[in-house]
Amino acid sequence: xxxxxxxxxxxxxxxxxxxxxxxxxxxxxxxxxxxxxxxxxxxxxxxxxxxxxxxxxxxxxxxxxxxxxxxxxxxxxxxxxxxxxxxxxxxxxxxxxxxxxxxxxxxxxxxxxxxxxxxxxxxxxxxxxxxxxxxxxxxxxxxxxxxxxxxxxxxxxxxxxxxxxxxxxxxxxxxxxxxxxxxxxxxxxxxxxxxxxxxxxxxxxxxxxxxxxxxxxxxxxxxxxxxxxxxxxxxxxxxxxxxxxxxxxxxxxxxxxxxxxxxxxxxxxxxxxxxxxxxxxxxxxxxxxxx
Amino acid sequence: xxxxxxxxxxxxxxxxxxxxxxxxxxxxxxxxxxxxxxxxxxxxxxxxxxxxxxxxxxxxxxxxxxxxxxxxxxxxxxxxxxxxxxxxxxxxxxxxxxxxxxxxxxxxxxxxxxxxxxxxxxxxxxxxxxxxxxxxxxxxxxxxxxxxxxxxxxxxxxxxxxxxxxxxxxxxxxxxxxxxxxxxxxxxxxxxxxxxxxxxxxxxxxxxxxxxxxxxxxxxxxxxxxxxxxxxxxxxxxxxxxxxxxxxxxxxxxxxxxxxxxxxxxxxxxxxxxxxxxxxxxxxxxxxxxxxxxxxxxxxx
Numbered sequence: 221x222x223x224x225x226x227x228x229x230x231x232x233x234x235x236x237x238x239x240x241x242x243x244x245x246x247x248x249x250x251x252x253x254x255x256x257x258x259x260x261x262x263x264x265x266x267x268x269x270x271x272x273x274x275x276x277x278x279x280x281x282x283x284x285x286x287x288x289x290x291x292x293x294x295x296x297x298x299x300x301x302x303x304x305x306x307x308x309x310x311x312x313x314x315x316x317x318x319x320x321x322x323x324x325x326x327x328x329x330x331x332x333x334x335x336x337x338x339x340x341x342x343x344x345x346x347x348x349x350x351x352x353x354x355x356x357x358x359x360x361x362x363x364x365x366x367x368x369x370x371x372x373x374x375x376x377x378x379x380x381x382x383x384x385x386x387x388x389x390x391x392x393x394x395x396x397x398x399x400x401x402x403x404x405x406x407x408x409x410x411x412x413x414x415x416x417x418x419x420x421x422x423x424x425x426x427x428x429x430x431x432x433x434x435x436x437x438x439x440x441x442x443x444x445x446x447x448x449x450x451x452x453x454x455x456x457x458x459x460x461x462x463x464x465x466x467x468x469x470x471x472x473x474x475x476x477x478x479x480x481x482x483x484x485x486x487x488x489x490x491x492x493x494x495x496x497x498x499x500x501x502x503x504x505x506x507x508x509x510x511x
Numbered sequence: 512x513x514x515x516x517x518x519x520x521x522x523x524x525x526x527x528x529x530x531x532x533x534x535x536x537x538x539x540x541x542x543x544x545x546x547x548x549x550x551x552x553x554x555x556x557x558x559x560x561x562x563x564x565x566x567x568x569x570x571x572x573x574x575x576x577x578x579x580x581x582x583x584x585x586x587x588x589x590x591x592x593x594x595x596x597x598x599x600x601x602x603x604x605x606x607x608x609x610x611x612x613x614x615x616x617x618x619x620x621x622x623x624x625x626x627x628x629x630x631x632x633x634x635x636x637x638x639x640x641x642x643x644x645x646x647x648x649x650x651x652x653x654x655x656x657x658x659x660x661x662x663x664x665x666x667x668x669x670x671x672x673x674x675x676x677x678x679x680x681x682x683x684x685x686x687x688x689x690x691x692x693x694x695x696x697x698x699x700x701x702x703x704x705x706x707x708x709x710x711x712x713x714x715x716x717x718x719x720x721x722x723x724x725x726x727x728x729x730x731x732x733x734x735x736x737x738x739x740x741x742x743x744x745x746x747x748x749x750x751x752x753x754x755x756x757x758x759x760x761x762x763x764x765x766x767x768x769x770x771x772x773x774x775x776x777x778x779x780x781x782x783x784x785x786x787x788x789x790x791x792x793x794x795x796x797x798x799x800x801x802x803x804x805x806x807x808x809x810x811x812x
Contacts (some may be wrong), residue, residue, distance in 0.1 A: 309795070311797075316617060318565060320794060320798060322616070322619070323747060323751055325746075326747075326801060327787045327790055327791045328787075330787045331788055332754050334780060334784040334787070338780045338781055448623065448627070451620055451623070459616065486634070487629065487635075490628070493628055494623045497624055500613060500620075
């Protein structure tokens with residue numbers, strides 16, 4: 221009974237983690253950017269979606285759609301205002317670009333967090349469930365909403381997989397992650413590809429934020445934790461590897477759920493951190509990363 | 512020459528501050544000076560050794576809590592400080608271990624994890640550490656604001672001289688070389704491991720000692736003042752704002768942050784927003800920071 225409960229809850233949480241992390245890893249793979257404002261973008265989607273749904277009667281779906289659009293806009297703002305100026309700056313040497321992007325997106329994330337805190341307080345917000353009711357799976361009462369969320373996550377992950385592996389656009393993205401210089405020599409505009417990947421990222425992060433708000437509730441103080449968990453999952457799986465991120469999402473999701481149910485909810489984040497340290501020590505490139 | 516004159520002027524200004532500054536602002540500057548030491552110690556690792564260390568507060572927290580716990584066990588302040596610093600150096604060695612194998616963001620994440628685990632440990636062992644509320648220490652450095660100011664000021668100046676000296680010595684140069692291209696530095700016959708470990712120990716020494724002294728200045732050690740990730744972010748911001756790879760820029764950045772925090776207090780919650788926005792602009796438009804901008808080579812003119 222408890223085992224089944226852990227299995228179901230862990231699955232839903234892990235799917236959500238996976239969805240949150242693949243955008244993050246995609247953007248690193250294609251443009252080499254580690255976006256530490258990730259949690260902030262999810263936060264914007266969640267809080268603005270809630271704002272429209274709860275205060276303006278847009279309902280669960282209207283709120284969710286609005287949240288995703290806001291996440292997309294936030295992603296564009298991050299790219300054009302923070303990341304692109306650094307990539308184009310002549311004053312920043314190329315080998316230090318990474319550190320500058322990390323610091324700048326970290327600051328940007330803090331600005332988003334404190335800004336949202338100021339506008340909407342840091343009370344946790346919860347989107348209304350998309351479908352009400354509970355159903356019984358092998359005797360475990362599970363909210364239908366939780367099942368729907370897991371399904372949406374997997375459908376989206378499947379769509380991203382199709383997009384990357386079976387379309388012309390996806391081939392360009394793959395090529396950009398392997399050898400950007402050769403791609404530009406073949407006549408493709410690299411900045412267009414970056415724009416596309418930030419669009420995909422915005423939609424994924426927005427969706428993950430909205431679903432998280434519908435599942436758990438999100439507060440502005442959790443932006444840092446959201447970034448940290450995406451960062452953990454992506455590094456554990458291997459930077460830039462989408463399958464690796466998915467595997468890592470399940471490792472982290474189940475490690476947290478098991479600890480929360482069997483030991484104590486307060487110790488929830490610890491086992492995942494220890495797994496991370498051990499894996500990185502034995503295998504510095506992560507579970508499925510390439511050197 | 513102008514550089515040294517300016518530095519001497521600032522030292523005189525700082526040294527005479529208790530004569531003309533009110534008690535409240537003395538307190539603000541005292542905290543600011545300890546902060547400046549955190550920033551300089553971090554710059555040695557980041558600017559020179561090229562280590563993306565998101566966890567300066569791991570070292571600071573170990574020093575602060577180590578000293579505080581031992582003081583609660585009945586050790587005197589000097590001995591507690593020595594032991595706390597030793598614990599911090601142990602922490603530095605612990606961080607240096609993964610630094611041998613991991614680079615860039617991978618290492619950055621490990622340091623982040625180190626801070627998170629320390630935070631968890633403090634909460635779990637709330638019996639000794641006071642948990643989220645913080646831990647009182649029985650002894651304080653002094654109850655006079657002026658004497659506390661002197662302690663902090665002298666400590667900061669000595670740290671600045673030593674760290675600046677190290678950064679300009681052969682050790683600093685070799686660290687810079689290993690940070691930029693460790694393979695080539697090794698090929699030139701420098702022992703990369705040895706220098707990197709040395710950098711971690713030095714950084715941990717100053718971080719831990721400053722953390723311990725801050726604890727005995729405030730009379731408490733709490734998660735919010737010495738371990739929280741927000742503190743780590745402020746340290747990083749201070750260094751980048753003042754100018755990375757300058758050591759002394761950290762002082763400028765730390766004092767800017769602390770003063771701005773006071774000046775913007777009427778803004779309430781928005782003050783972090785404004786400080787972050789200003790720093791972001793500095794990063795985007797003057798990536799070398801204030802000191803780097805002021806003393807950039809004027810060869811092009």
